[in-house]
Amino acid sequence: MKVLSLYLLNKSGGLIYQRDFNPESNGINKLSSNDYLITAGTLHSIHAIVAGLTPPVLYPIQENQTGNQNQTGLFQVETEKFNLFIYQTLTGLKIISIVQKGVSQETATRFMANVHSIYSDYVMKNPFYTLDMPIKCQLFSNKVLLLSEAS
Numbered sequence: 001m002k003v004l005s006l007y008l009l010n011k012s013g014g015l016i017y018q019r020d021f022n023p024e025s026n027g028i029n030k031l032s033s034n035d036y037l038i039t040a041g042t043l044h045s046i047h048a049i050v051a052g053l054t055p056p057v058l059y060p061i062q063e064n065q066t067g068n069q070n071q072t073g074l075f076q077v078e079t080e081k082f083n084l085f086i087y088q089t090l091t092g093l094k095i096i097s098i099v100q101k102g103v104s105q106e107t108a109t110r111f112m113a114n115v116h117s118i119y120s121d122y123v124m125k126n127p128f129y130t131l132d133m134p135i136k137c138q139l140f141s142n143k144v145l146l147l148s149e150a151s
Helices: 033-053 105-122 138-150
Strands: 003-009 015-020 076-078 082-088 094-100
Touching: 003 033, 003 105, 003 138, 015 033, 015 138, 033 082, 033 094, 082 105, 094 105, 105 138
Parallel strands: none
Antiparallel strands: 003 015, 003 094, 076 082, 082 094
16 A cells, blocks of 8 residues: 555644655645645545534444444545545544555555554653644654555
């Protein structure tokens, strides 16, 4: 699996982490920092709109077959050049991965679940990290890079 880009959004839709992997060779144009913020806000809004359009869940929250913790909202967008997958945790953190065309939802979900595990270990346990602020932890970035190369 080739990961092209990764976004982490806090529960209010703020972009707290963004990384492009091999931006010069993935065939997708590099965006400006302002464009990344706009993209994150737009994806958060679309996810919320789709969640509002779906019927409410009348049973306890549990993992569905895709591994996502929530039961409503936008999970996948397919284009001619790439696939975009969204994984939302129970705390509202959204992990968005843009991967090469043809990657299955199960494979992308497994990758995003591993990113969430790394986030929990290296960001949330960091005593210097302030909740919902941009992630500046180099150890987290290194682990995400290793994970993307291994996927």
